[in-house]
Amino acid sequence: MTGDAILDEFRDAGALLEGHFILSSGLRSPVFLQKMRIFEDPVRTERVCSALGALIRATFGQIDIVVSPAIGGIIPGYETARALGCKAVFVEREDGEFQLRRGFEIPEGARVVMVEDIVTTGLSSRECIAAIQKHPGTLVGAACIVDRSNGKADVGVPLISLTKLDVPAYPADQLPPELAAIPATKPGSRAIPA
Numbered sequence: 694m695t696g697d698a699i700l701d702e703f704r705d706a707g708a709l710l711e712g713h714f715i716l717s718s719g720l721r722s723p724v725f726l727q728k729m730r731i732f733e734d735p736v737r738t739e740r741v742c743s744a745l746g747a748l749i750r751a752t753f754g755q756i757d758i759v760v761s762p763a764i765g766g767i768i769p770g771y772e773t774a775r776a777l778g779c780k781a782v783f784v785e786r787e788d789g790e791f792q793l794r795r796g797f798e799i800p801e802g803a804r805v806v807m808v809e810d811i812v813t814t815g816l817s818s819r820e821c822i823a824a825i826q827k828h829p830g831t832l833v834g835a836a837c838i839v840d841r842s843n844g845k846a847d848v849g850v851p852l853i854s855l856t857k858l859d860v861p862a863y864p865a866d867q868l869p870p871e872l873a874a875i876p877a878t879k880p881g882s883r884a885i886p887a
């Protein structure tokens with residue numbers, strides 16, 4: 694699946710939003726990829742995640758466990774694991790920090806890939822990777838559907854994506870006037886201090 698085809702999936706799903714958004718990192722952007730509009734459609738999700746699974750297999754080889762950060766990573770992590778024929782587990786926040794809970798395990802010798810939906814600054818990916826690295830399995834790399842950092846995010850392991858985007862994101866005190874004129878909304882689940 695080409696990068697353009699991935700963006701078409703977002704467009705066709707009504708997932709490519711314009712406005713004024715507060716991102717997970719606290720940065721502000723006029724563009725938001727509402728991935729849940731992709732994941733509400735199992736057929737579209739399968740199409741996108743089987744492409745991600747194929748890219749992961751071609752890049753990193755055989756995988757035993759996909760680990761994803763909640764909430765956004767859970768559905769693509771599961772569907773990508775289905776394409777890879779492996780397990781899917783997720784980390785979730787406990788006292789603000791990603792942890793593996795619910796009896797999930799990453800045992801010694803397991804080849805692990807971190808699957809994220811969208812990467813902007815790479816902060817959530819790095820936090821997810823730090824949680825994975827508390828367990829004995831071998832993290833071979835990271836993968837996402839859209840890399841909004843256009844390849845700039847450093848998550849500490851090789852990061853692959855189905856497509857890269859170069860979209861603006863601004864600190865809250867450096868907004869261009871056209872963005873400052875629009876009320877901001879925060880679609881994601883991370884608690885951001887006011």
Ligand SMILES: O=P(O)(O)OC[C@H]1O[C@H](OP(=O)(O)OP(=O)(O)O)[C@H](O)[C@@H]1O
Pocket residue numbers: 716717718762763764765766809810811812813814815816817818880881882883
């Ligand atoms: O690269 P970053 O700057 O960390 O931004 C990307 C992260 O932001 C979103 O998650 P969010 O924390 O908004 O919550 P969600 O997964 O519940 O949507 C998205 O799912 C990524 O995890």
Ligand SMILES: O=C(O)c1cc(=O)[nH]c(=O)[nH]1
Pocket residue numbers: 715716717718724725726727728765811812813814841881
């Ligand atoms: O950076 C983010 O928080 C983010 C950006 C985006 O386009 N979509 C999303 O779900 N999160």
Ligand SMILES: [Mg+2]
Pocket residue numbers: 762763764765766817
């Ligand atoms: Mg997320």
